[in-house]
Amino acid sequence: MWVLVVLVCAFFTTSWFLQHRPQTDIISLLPQSEESYEQTQAQKQLSVAGRNLLTVLVEIPDDPYVIKGVINDWEKVNSDLLTHHHIKTRVDIQNAVKAVALRQITWEDERMLRSYSKHQLWARFVNLITMPPTPLFSPQEDPFGTAADWMYERAAEIPIREVNGLNLLEKDNKRYLFSLFEVTPDKVYDGSGSLQKALLALESELKKVGSDKLIVTGVPLFASYSAMTAQNEITVLGTFSLIGVCLLSWFWFRRFSVLALILLVISQAIAVAAATTIAVFGQIHLITFVFGTTLIGITVDYSAHYFGKRFEARRTNSNNIVKELFPSLVLALISTVIAFLVMANTPMQGMQQMAVFCSSGVFSAFAAVLLWYPCIRFKTLDNHHTLQTIGSFIEKFPSWSRLSELSKMGLLIAGAAVIIIGLVTLKPSARLQDLNNSPPQYFQDALLSSELINSTSATQFFIVKGDNLEDLLQKQELLYHRLAAKPIDGVSFTSLADWMMSDARMQHVNDIKNRARQSINPQVEELLGSPLVDREVSTLTIDQRLQVLLDIDDLKDHLNLLDSSTAMVLVRGITAENLLRVKALGDHIDGVTWVNYTQNISMTLRHYRDQIAQLLIFSIMAVVVVLAIRFKRESWRAFLPTVLGVSLTLAILSLLGANYTIFTVLALILLLGLGFDYGIFMTSANRQKETVATITFAALTTLLSFGLLMLSNTPALKTFGTTVALGQCIIWAMTVFLRKEKNES
Amino acid sequence: MIKKWLTVLCLMPLGMAQALALNLEDLSARLDRPSLVAGSFEQEKFLIGFPKPLKTQGVYTFWADHGIVWETKTPFASKMILTPTQLRSVSDYQERSVSSEDNPHLRVLNQLLIGLMQGDVKVISEHFNVAFKDSEDLWQMLLMPKDKNIKMVFVKILIEGDKEVKTLRFYSPNGDLTVIGLKDQHHPENIPQDLQIHNKQ
Numbered sequence: 001m002w003v004l005v006v007l008v009c010a011f012f013t014t015s016w017f018l019q020h021r022p023q024t025d026i027i028s029l030l031p032q033s034e035e036s037y038e039q040t041q042a043q044k045q046l047s048v049a050g051r052n053l054l055t056v057l058v059e060i061p062d063d064p065y066v067i068k069g070v071i072n073d074w075e076k077v078n079s080d081l082l083t084h085h086h087i088k089t090r091v092d093i094q095n096a097v098k099a100v101a102l103r104q105i106t107w108e109d110e111r112m113l114r115s116y117s118k119h120q121l122w123a124r125f126v127n128l129i130t131m132p133p134t135p136l137f138s139p140q141e142d143p144f145g146t147a148a149d150w151m152y153e154r155a156a157e158i159p160i161r162e163v164n165g166l167n168l169l170e171k172d173n174k175r176y177l178f179s180l181f182e183v184t185p186d187k188v189y190d191g192s193g194s195l196q197k198a199l200l201a202l203e204s205e206l207k208k209v210g211s212d213k214l215i216v217t218g219v220p221l222f223a224s225y226s227a228m229t230a231q232n233e234i235t236v237l238g239t240f241s242l243i244g245v246c247l248l249s250w251f252w253f254r255r256f257s258v259l260a261l262i263l264l265v266i267s268q269a270i271a272v273a274a275a276t277t278i279a280v281f282g283q284i285h286l287i288t289f290v291f292g293t294t295l296i297g298i299t300v301d302y303s304a305h306y307f308g309k310r311f312e313a314r315r316t317n318s319n320n321i322v323k324e325l326f327p328s329l330v331l332a333l334i335s336t337v338i339a340f341l342v343m344a345n346t347p348m349q350g351m352q353q354m355a356v357f358c359s360s361g362v363f364s365a366f367a368a369v370l371l372w373y374p375c376i377r378f379k380t381l382d383n384h385h386t387l388q389t390i391g392s393f394i395e396k397f398p399s400w401s402r403l404s405e406l407s408k409m410g411l412l413i414a415g416a417a418v419i420i421i422g423l424v425t426l427k428p429s430a431r432l433q434d435l436n437n438s439p440p441q442y443f444q445d446a447l448l449s450s451e452l453i454n455s456t457s458a459t460q461f462f463i464v465k466g467d468n469l470e471d472l473l474q475k476q477e478l479l480y481h482r483l484a485a486k487p488i489d490g491v492s493f494t495s496l497a498d499w500m501m502s503d504a505r506m507q508h509v510n511d512i513k514n515r516a517r518q519s520i521n522p523q524v525e526e527l528l529g530s531p532l533v534d535r536e537v538s539t540l541t542i543d544q545r546l547q548v549l550l551d552i553d554d555l556k557d558h559l560n561l562l563d564s565s566t567a568m569v570l571v572r573g574i575t576a577e578n579l580l581r582v583k584a585l586g587d588h589i590d591g592v593t594w595v596n597y598t599q600n601i602s603m604t605l606r607h608y609r610d611q612i613a614q615l616l617i618f619s620i621m622a623v624v625v626v627l628a629i630r631f632k633r634e635s636w637r638a639f640l641p642t643v644l645g646v647s648l649t650l651a652i653l654s655l656l657g658a659n660y661t662i663f664t665v666l667a668l669i670l671l672l673g674l675g676f677d678y679g680i681f682m683t684s685a686n687r688q689k690e691t692v693a694t695i696t697f698a699a700l701t702t703l704l705s706f707g708l709l710m711l712s713n714t715p716a717l718k719t720f721g722t723t724v725a726l727g728q729c730i731i732w733a734m735t736v737f738l739r740k741e742k743n744e745s
Numbered sequence: 746m747i748k749k750w751l752t753v754l755c756l757m758p759l760g761m762a763q764a765l766a767l768n769l770e771d772l773s774a775r776l777d778r779p780s781l782v783a784g785s786f787e788q789e790k791f792l793i794g795f796p797k798p799l800k801t802q803g804v805y806t807f808w809a810d811h812g813i814v815w816e817t818k819t820p821f822a823s824k825m826i827l828t829p830t831q832l833r834s835v836s837d838y839q840e841r842s843v844s845s846e847d848n849p850h851l852r853v854l855n856q857l858l859i860g861l862m863q864g865d866v867k868v869i870s871e872h873f874n875v876a877f878k879d880s881e882d883l884w885q886m887l888l889m890p891k892d893k894n895i896k897m898v899f900v901k902i903l904i905e906g907d908k909e910v911k912t913l914r915f916y917s918p919n920g921d922l923t924v925i926g927l928k929d930q931h932h933p934e935n936i937p938q939d940l941q942i943h944n945k946q
Contacts, residue, residue: 098897123823123836129790130801130817131825131834136897138919140794152843162893164871527820529797 002371006268006364009275016278021190023285038463039595041562046458052183053085054195054220055449058206059213060175064166067177070205075181078198081188082181087160087167097154097555100499100548101147102137103538105509107484109146113512118519125520143517143524143532157494157572159454169452176215176452183220191231191286195224217446222438229437229713230286237293237708242266244704245300252697253307254386261376262303265368269299273361280356281349288353290709290717294724295358297705298336298674299365301698302329305681306369308387308694322374328684331630332677333366335623339673342615343666346608351666391689394696394736401741415648422651429659430605437713456494456570459597460579462586464495465566469542472565473502475591479569482585490573491582496559497569500545510537609662616669620646623676631683634740638683641734642675649727663716667723674702674724675731682735692736699732780809784930788817793920805927806937813858814937826939827855833939857895861910873902882907 058067075084105113116124121144128145136148160167160178167178188195199221203214245266249259273295277284305328309321337359344355400408449455462479466472476497483493501509514534521531538545543564549555560568574582579596586592620643628635646668654660678695682688706728709721783806790799803817812828823836832855833842860868869875872895873888888902896918903914909930915923 124841126821127823127825127834127836127841129792129799130788130821130823131832136919138793138921140792141919164892527797528792528795528799530795533794 002367006271006368010268010271013271013274013278020283021186022289023283036463036593038465038562038566039593039600042461042463042568042595043597045560045562045568051219052185054082054181054183054216054218055453056179056181056202057169057176057215057449057452058179058211059215060168060177061210064168064175064177066209067206067211068166070202070209070211071177071179074198074202074205077201080184081194081198082183085180085182087178087180097151097499097552098136099552101151102141103506103545104150104499104501105146105513106150106153107480109144109149110509110512113144113146113509113516116516121516122520122523125524139528140533143520144513146513154498157454157492159452171452178453183224185220188220188224189227191227193224193228195220196228215445215449215452217442217449221442225438225442227286230290233290233712234286234293237290237705237711238296241293241296241705241708245296245701248697248700248704249300252304252386252390252693258303258307261373262300265303265365265372266296266299268368269295269361269364272364273357276360277353277357281353284357285350285353287350287714287717288357290712290714291354291720292357292361294702294705294709295361295365297702298358298362300701301332301677302365302369303373304694304697304701305329305332306373308690308697322370326370327630328680329366329370331626331680333362335676335680336362336673338619339669339671342612342619342669345615346612346662346666347604387690387693390693390696391691394692395689395739397736399736399741400738415644418655419647419651422654423647426650426654426660427657428606428609429661430602430609431659431661437715454572456572457574460574460582461571461595462569463562463566463593463595464569465591465593468565469546470502470504471591472567473497473500473542474504475589476567476569477502477505478589479585479592486581486585488573488578488581490575491578492572493569494558494560494572495569496546496561496567499549499555499559500542503542507537510535605662609660609665612662612665612669616646616665616672619669619672623672627676627680634683637738637740638679639676641679641731641738642672644734645675645727645731646671648730649723652726653723658719658722661716661719663719664723667720668727670720670724671727671731675727678731678735682739688739692739695735696732699728703728781932781936782807782930783933784927786815786928787926789924791922791924806933806940807859808936808940810859811936811940812855814939824939827858828940829855829859831855861904861913883911 056071058071060067075082112124113121124144125139128143129139136142136151142148159169159171161169169176169178183195199214199216206212206214242263245262246259249262253259270292273292274284277288305325306321309325340355340359340362342355344352344359346352403411464472464475464479466475473496476495479495480493480497483491517532517534525531540548549559560570562568571582583594583596586594620639624635624639624643627638631638649671650660650664650668653664658664678699681691681695703725706721706724709717710725712718712721783804785804786802788799788801788803790801792799800820801817802819803815805816806814810829812826815825815827817823817825821836823834826833826835831842833840856868857872859865869888872892873890876887876889878885878887883905884907886904888904890896890899890901898917900916900918902916904910905912909927911927913923913925913927915925917923
């Protein structure tokens, strides 16, 4: 039956991989913070916008056409990876919005029209009509140039200028050629690093023509790097872990049949784990596979305990082994699975996937050992010398019962001191960067690109919710008023209010414009033969005016609408220094919410870290109670190694300067699940030598798997690996140290 | 030089003569290209929606590669200083400055006007398709913009001249027509202070 289950899982997994590819983007790993529907929608809109777009900026040393030639040739060579993507330049925006410009005005011009004297208005009109460069609109349409000013202001938000087919940027007396590409996801995210290789080639070609500044950014860059490193890590970690387990298995059991069975159990565990994860989530992330290499070390434990028992004495009846091992194996399985399921309680889909992957893999190993191994008829297995030798060697290690009272006191004081000082000096941390393994250069380029392109922040912005469109616009306009009243250097907004006015403001502005016209009309009539004609407010309803904007293709992305009465107000120029002042602009406006995505994620990580820490304490208490019931007076030997192991691991990491993050706590939960096994088996063992040897084997294989995780480029996985590896060592040492000696009653 | 070109024109059929008679390089060679020139202007603007054209008169100074000072004297005094990077307008009541870096069409326009005044072939051919008509003393050059920036401001530009640019007609998309006549061109001794200030900046 179990064979059938495994075959179905293997088939399902294989066919899924033939049609799909694992997730590679970091965004899917990010925690879903407890936020409103609007915030979720806003975040989705901002993150989806440029998902497959790659920005390339090249500093131009001399002739931009030479650089353009290099870029074009590079694009041709890499046409399977990326294609040129049209970008909106200033002229695109200006052309698109000319039709609506006459209904708009900048905040500055509105103040001007309100405050200028008749003479000043006349001077402005005269300047406009006498300049040889003809204005964009006729004097009847736009007598004071306010429509043109509004167009220029909108266009100025896009620093990219199209000049004779080149998209150029200038900043700090340097010129850059701007290009935007759309990547082919299947080619770029396959883990081969093809995008990174292509960019290296581009950099080399650009150096030949004298340009040594290439700035590349975009989600594809980060995601392809993540996929490439994950692929490498799976290969390296998986290979070394497997080789290590094979070598250890051979050394411990000295039989090819045992080694083959161990590998079979590992393989079927991975197949079942992958199939379960895909079935539950519909997807699987490459990071899950990286973490899943630890299954190699965990699943081997059940096989090790079985064969450890099998080698205790001459046996012909394998079923008795299962009967004897079953209670301990079940306890061990429950503690491990519970630990993984706690991971699933976090808001990070990546963690949830890892939890489901590992707990289903562990269960599968348990099932395979219990259901398959007894069916295999070994020839009689001799009393195994290697296990006995190793067991005898380890039994010579110091133990608690052999120590003098003074030594015991000293150890207790030293241990308590380490734990107390370590816990007191804990450095709590909750950073989004823990999930990211990208090179620092990528972040520097992203920041520089953002400054050059004058882009808005995708992580800090306002969400404005109104009762209707009019209310929404009025609230946005209030934000703008506040910024105009108390300007913050470098900060500007972009929102729907840039492109259309509320009915209230439109009426007000129209009145101001007509008053301004009337004030200079006597002079205009004398000069040009007829007066300026008053304009009526637009006859279109507010919804119709919005529809006009929505019908302009080049404009849709700039409106930042979430629904008919909710929209974002995006912010340019946010820095760490002005963040609070920007936030304060939205204070006490009903319906205006400040969103700080980075902070929200950190708060979520912190919240879950603390919650899981409480769960850790509760779990320890629950297991202690269960073990007390099972082992009674000897239960302390079962739970104390793990309790001490967890405490000392946390304390030592703290003393070494490591941060205390959600990943530290999750690793400690895992330690609980893995560590209690050793105490359980040790306490219930009849023949201690073989059991201690088996436990050592299990510890070494787990140490190997998680120890290799310390080599991961992802900080979260590195923390996991370090914590579990250190904890495993301490728990194993404590299990051996607190063992029951033969002379103890 | 002009007589040579006229001789060529007379000996050939008109169509071929037009095709071969004049191109930008020839025109550039024909034009006087002083580094500093001043003169007076008369400007007529025929504005849509107004029955009377706006007539202004004034003086200008052109300094090659640096800019133009355009000073209107009548019917009202105002001054415009146009440089490769800026357009500054000054009157009794206000001073306004617009950076051509922020306004693509303005940047190109500034380059064009300066380029026209100094017969810069590269600037003209870069942004316009050019058609010529050459008669005995006068030449006519019709510029049709290639650039999206310029198309927003001009439908076409018609320039007439002999050794110097005499008349410029700017046709706008909104239907306005600006006719600028240049005369009394001479070479001043001093560079205008307004352009000197900009140069120092």
